[in-house]
Amino acid sequence: MNTFLQLVVNGLGKGAVFALLALGFVVIFKATEVVNFAHGSLVLFGGYLVVVTRESLGWVGASLVGILSAALLALAVERLLLARARSADANSLALLTIGLDVIITEEVVRRLGVTLPFLGEAWDAQPIQIGGITLFRTHLVALAVSAVLITAFFLAFRYSDWGVAMRAQAENREAAALMGIRSSRVTATAWLVAGALAGVAVLFIATQDFSGAGLSRGTHSIALAAFPAAILGGLDSTAGAVVGGLVVGLAEALSAQYISFDFSKSAVFLVMLVVLALRPSGLFGTRESTRV
Amino acid sequence: MTSTPTRFAACAALSAALVLSACGTKGGGSGSSGPDAEGVRTGSGVTATDITLGVMTDKTGVFKNLGLGITQGNELWAKDINAAGGVCGRQVRLETVDHGYKADTAKTLYPQIEPKVAGFVQMLGSPVVAALKQNLLSDKAVAAPASWSSELLDNPYVMIVGTTYDVEMIDGLSYLQEKNLIADGDTIGHIYIDGEYGQNGLRGSKHYAGKHNLTVKEVKITSTDTDLTNIVTGLKGDGVKAILLTTSPPQTGSVAAVNKALGLNVPLLGNNPVFDPALLKSPAASALDKLHIVASSVPFSADLPKAKDVAAKYKAAYREPANGGVPYGYAVGEVWGTVLKKACENKDLTRDGIAKALKETTSAGTENLVAALDFSKPGAPATRQVYVAQPDPGAEGGVRYVKPLFEAAEARDYVAPHQK
Numbered sequence: 001m002n003t004f005l006q007l008v009v010n011g012l013g014k015g016a017v018f019a020l021l022a023l024g025f026v027v028i029f030k031a032t033e034v035v036n037f038a039h040g041s042l043v044l045f046g047g048y049l050v051v052v053t054r055e056s057l058g059w060v061g062a063s064l065v066g067i068l069s070a071a072l073l074a075l076a077v078e079r080l081l082l083a084r085a086r087s088a089d090a091n092s093l094a095l096l097t098i099g100l101d102v103i104i105t106e107e108v109v110r111r112l113g114v115t116l117p118f119l120g121e122a123w124d125a126q127p128i129q130i131g132g133i134t135l136f137r138t139h140l141v142a143l144a145v146s147a148v149l150i151t152a153f154f155l156a157f158r159y160s161d162w163g164v165a166m167r168a169q170a171e172n173r174e175a176a177a178l179m180g181i182r183s184s185r186v187t188a189t190a191w192l193v194a195g196a197l198a199g200v201a202v203l204f205i206a207t208q209d210f211s212g213a214g215l216s217r218g219t220h221s222i223a224l225a226a227f228p229a230a231i232l233g234g235l236d237s238t239a240g241a242v243v244g245g246l247v248v249g250l251a252e253a254l255s256a257q258y259i260s261f262d263f264s265k266s267a268v269f270l271v272m273l274v275v276l277a278l279r280p281s282g283l284f285g286t287r288e289s290t291r292v
Numbered sequence: 293m294t295s296t297p298t299r300f301a302a303c304a305a306l307s308a309a310l311v312l313s314a315c316g317t318k319g320g321g322s323g324s325s326g327p328d329a330e331g332v333r334t335g336s337g338v339t340a341t342d343i344t345l346g347v348m349t350d351k352t353g354v355f356k357n358l359g360l361g362i363t364q365g366n367e368l369w370a371k372d373i374n375a376a377g378g379v380c381g382r383q384v385r386l387e388t389v390d391h392g393y394k395a396d397t398a399k400t401l402y403p404q405i406e407p408k409v410a411g412f413v414q415m416l417g418s419p420v421v422a423a424l425k426q427n428l429l430s431d432k433a434v435a436a437p438a439s440w441s442s443e444l445l446d447n448p449y450v451m452i453v454g455t456t457y458d459v460e461m462i463d464g465l466s467y468l469q470e471k472n473l474i475a476d477g478d479t480i481g482h483i484y485i486d487g488e489y490g491q492n493g494l495r496g497s498k499h500y501a502g503k504h505n506l507t508v509k510e511v512k513i514t515s516t517d518t519d520l521t522n523i524v525t526g527l528k529g530d531g532v533k534a535i536l537l538t539t540s541p542p543q544t545g546s547v548a549a550v551n552k553a554l555g556l557n558v559p560l561l562g563n564n565p566v567f568d569p570a571l572l573k574s575p576a577a578s579a580l581d582k583l584h585i586v587a588s589s590v591p592f593s594a595d596l597p598k599a600k601d602v603a604a605k606y607k608a609a610y611r612e613p614a615n616g617g618v619p620y621g622y623a624v625g626e627v628w629g630t631v632l633k634k635a636c637e638n639k640d641l642t643r644d645g646i647a648k649a650l651k652e653t654t655s656a657g658t659e660n661l662v663a664a665l666d667f668s669k670p671g672a673p674a675t676r677q678v679y680v681a682q683p684d685p686g687a688e689g690g691v692r693y694v695k696p697l698f699e700a701a702e703a704r705d706y707v708a709p710h711q712k
Contacts, residue, residue: 003529006554010521116542118575125575127553134554136521208575209553212546213518221516256522257529261511264522 002132007253013139015249016146017204021226022233022241023150024197029235030170031190033090038077038097039198040223041104046070046199047206047215048108051117059121066119067199073104074195078188109217116214120207127209138209145200146242153238162189170236198223228272234285243283247271327639332380335642336433337410343378343632343641344385345370346409348401349416349438353393354515354540357568358617359416362438363388365621366413368605373629380636386413393515395423402427411449411646413628414438414621418488421450432643434631434650436624438617440564440588441492445671446710451631451650453624454588454662456673457489457538457563459703461496463678464561464586465536466700469504473559474534479507481527483520483547484538486512493538493563495709503702508536518542524550534559541568544583545576552579559584569615569690572683580683585691588678589620589662592689598659603688614689616681623661630656663697671710676703 021039028036050059050066057065077100082093118124123137157163165186168176177183205222206215213219229248233240248268256264275283327333328340337344347366350359370384378384387408391398398420406427412435415421421428421437421444428435428449435450442456455463468474482497484490494510501508509530511523524547527535535551535558537544544566551557564587571580590599592606592614602622606614635641635649656665656674663677680695 003525006525006528007522010525116570121575125549125553125578129555136553208545208549209521211519212521212549213542214574218516218518253522257526261513261517261523 003257005133007257008250009133009135009139011250011253012246013136013143013249014210014252015229015246016139016143017201017210017245018226018229018248019146019242019245020142020149020197020201020204021223022230022245023146023153023238024194024201025227025230026233026235026238026241027153027190027194027197029230030238031166032082032093032187033170034082034097035090035094035235036097036191036194037094037224038101038104039194039226040220041101041108042070042074042195042198043202043205043223044105044108044215044220045073046195047119047202047219048111050119050203051112051115051215063119063203066202067196070199070202071192071195074191074198075188078191082191083184083187105217105220109220112215116216118206118208118214119203120209124207124209136209138204138207142204142210145204146245149197149200150238150242157238162186166190225268228268232272232275232282234282236286237282237284240282240284330381331639332636333640333642333645335410335645336406336431337408338382338641341382342385343380343382344387344409345411345413345628346405346435347386347388347414348391348398348405348412348420349388349414350393351390353391354542355393355416355565357541357570357615358565359390359393359438360612361615361617362414362416362621362624363617364606364610364612365602365618365623366625367621368602368609368618369622369625369629371609372605373625379629379632380641391417391420393417393420395419399423406431406433409433410632410641410643411435411628413624418444418492422488432647434643434646436628438620438624439489441488442495442673442708442710443488443492445673445708448651448670449647451627451667452674453620453627453658453665454564455675455678456708457492458496458499458708459673459676459706460563460586460588460678461493461536461538461561462500462703462706463676463698463700464584464680465497465500465504465506466702467584467586467680467695468534468559468561474506476504477506478533479509479531480534480536481509481511481530481532482536482538483511483513483523483543484536485515485540485543487515489563489565490538493536496706497536499706500702513539513543515540518546520546521550523547524554524556528554528556532556532558534561536560537562537566539566541566541571545571545574545580548579548583549576551582557582561586563587564589564616567616567681567683567691569613572685572690577685583683584694585681585683586678587616587620587681588675588697589616589623590660590679591616591681591687591691591693592618593687593692594619596660598661602661616689616691618689619661623658626658626661627653627656627665660697670712672708672712676706 046066049069050062054062123141126137128135165181229244233244255267389401415435416438418439444450560583635645653667663675665674676699677697679693681691681693684692
């Protein structure tokens, strides 16, 4: 029983970080209908900036620089590349993000060289024991940060001008434009926010508790592993990102023990396929209705 | 707009460059040639002034720190032997390529480096050596793999400096039992990277388990897995008394950290590649006290005259933090030096001559950087002796040995897979 409980705790903890990552995909998709495959490289970029500024600014300052840098890079990508191809369809832009992802990732990995720096020094490898169950501090902080950010998003989507504009744009881009909503501002803000989320997520990913490895190419792979979380939750649903993240974390942890570790890596994709077969828009995604 | 003559000139220059580069591919000259003025026959990678040896290493993959250490050890040896006049009146040169611990990359790089070298002073990684097995056979190129799988010993051109993973595990388990850290009838976990490296380590633990009625809970992983939290959680549920590791250093860090975090705190026993001094600066550092590393080469900081000499030269030449790869890389060079000198005495520095000299080498000495090696028994590890070491942040290279060279009784009667 203890093993089962520990696995659930492990899974939920990892799920919180997957939720943060999935939220990055969702914010951009909701605003622009573009799937941002460069999210993993934004994660790496934010992490790299933490590495290079940590010595001079300290961990807190460097983390803020990392988050801000990832946000600004995302904004630059949107302003300099995507905004100039406004008439291109969403699939073409998604392909563009793949190319960008390769370029940024390879450059960061090259610059990292043989170092594999860990980034979560404020919470990493400081477990808490409660009644025979180990809670990893990285997971706990990630859960708290996710809860705060996701609540903030719910509120922002519902009550802020930007949130209302984004929802309007997601509903009907043309009608939103005719009503005076500035599409470019909504889109740019979405990229900025997604970049910041990537910068936050890397502080939990490049840790002993979460990935067992420092900042490296593996960090990028983990960021992409959150993609199934976003898909199965529903690419345009913030609630879906949270549930998707937790499902991915749990599926991975439980299948590693009760089926096999090998299988656990494909388990999340299997869950995603099952969900998509039953609900093509994901668990909480908006169903597309087409009149024929 | 480019004019036609200019375009023609550009095309001609390009064609000439392609023709020249095609002609230059076999620049080292494969195959054997006639004897030189001293009557020594020469072959690939051997000229009147130089002997070139290949280094196929990992500078960018999961074993990049180990690869860097071994390469630096190779370089220090080459520098020393050249300062002493070289081998057979020739200077030793190294030709290095990075395969990133990827067999497919190594397959692509091999044809580029093979014609230029007499053999390989380093070929890092079991998957790489396995992928190049046929190439080494057909090219008759002697290679010292930085990989210690006894499965490789069916290839007569493979020169494993030290013992093999299976024997390391057997010796290591006997050490744990000698220290009463495990007992007959216990359950132990073995986490291993799927492939020749992991399977060979597992072969050793199964051999020992069979002799001592141990139950082995096997967990197969891949080289890119880094978070092993759920695996250790499962092994805790299985009630293991020790966890064996045939893994990469980041994986070792993960297991050590979770072993401590879950309050499991069982001894960890790893094959020689599982540790990297970088772990001592990772968040897992405080959890490494349970780790025991089994290796047949000395730790960097070993209190032996030759090890101290290598360490001093290393510190004078390099700034990177040292690891156990440095004395090992130097030792491999020493063994290569012994083999090349024998080939020179035989007046045959062709690849055939080098392979023949290897088989005649019954006691390659490295002043105890590794145990004395006997390459004359086909399919058998050249030694069965190991050191046991533990991480120590105070020691240069990050480990100190806790047991000097020894050979367990269970290792002595163990028959390696290709042993005749």
